[in-house]
Amino acid sequence: MKPSKVMIVDDSPVDLQHLKQIIADAGYQVITATDGQEAYDKAKTYRPDVILMDVVMEGVDGFQACRNITSDKDLASIPVVFVTSKNQRADRVWGELQGGKGMISKPYTQADIINTIASL
Numbered sequence: 001m002k003p004s005k006v007m008i009v010d011d012s013p014v015d016l017q018h019l020k021q022i023i024a025d026a027g028y029q030v031i032t033a034t035d036g037q038e039a040y041d042k043a044k045t046y047r048p049d050v051i052l053m054d055v056v057m058e059g060v061d062g063f064q065a066c067r068n069i070t071s072d073k074d075l076a077s078i079p080v081v082f083v084t085s086k087n088q089r090a091d092r093v094w095g096e097l098q099g100g101k102g103m104i105s106k107p108y109t110q111a112d113i114i115n116t117i118a119s120l
Contacts, residue, residue, distance in 0.1 A: 003049035003117055007031040009039040009062065010054040010083070015106075019052060019083065022110050028117065036065030043075050050120050052104075052113070055084040055091070063098045070099030079120045083108065 006028045010016040020030050031046050033039040037060045039053060051069065055062035066080045079101040084091070087105035095103050101120065104112050 003120055005029045005048045006117060007042060007048035007051045009033045011035055011057040022113050026114050036060030036062060039065045040068045043069055043078060048078060050117055051078055051080045052083045053080055055082055055086050066098045066100050081116055
């Protein structure tokens, strides 16, 4: 099934708006959150098909939020893709160990975002 509902999680209003524009322009329904706890809460309510999540955020960071989501039996099937400036190999491996299904490095292109969503 092709994803139709995408959640974006980022504490930067500029990055959040930029991603929202890219994803909405591609025809997807967009849900936003500004931290990991809000992402978890909204995932339980809205059941997105895909979550694009920043890593470095205040409070519950992206890695912890991913662990919370992928360890919840009701949410575990939702793929989480990190969109982050943390792009070292160790970051990618750690992201996978937290349950992430991929990582997009900032700065990204519109094609990076849309192709990743379409591939899930």
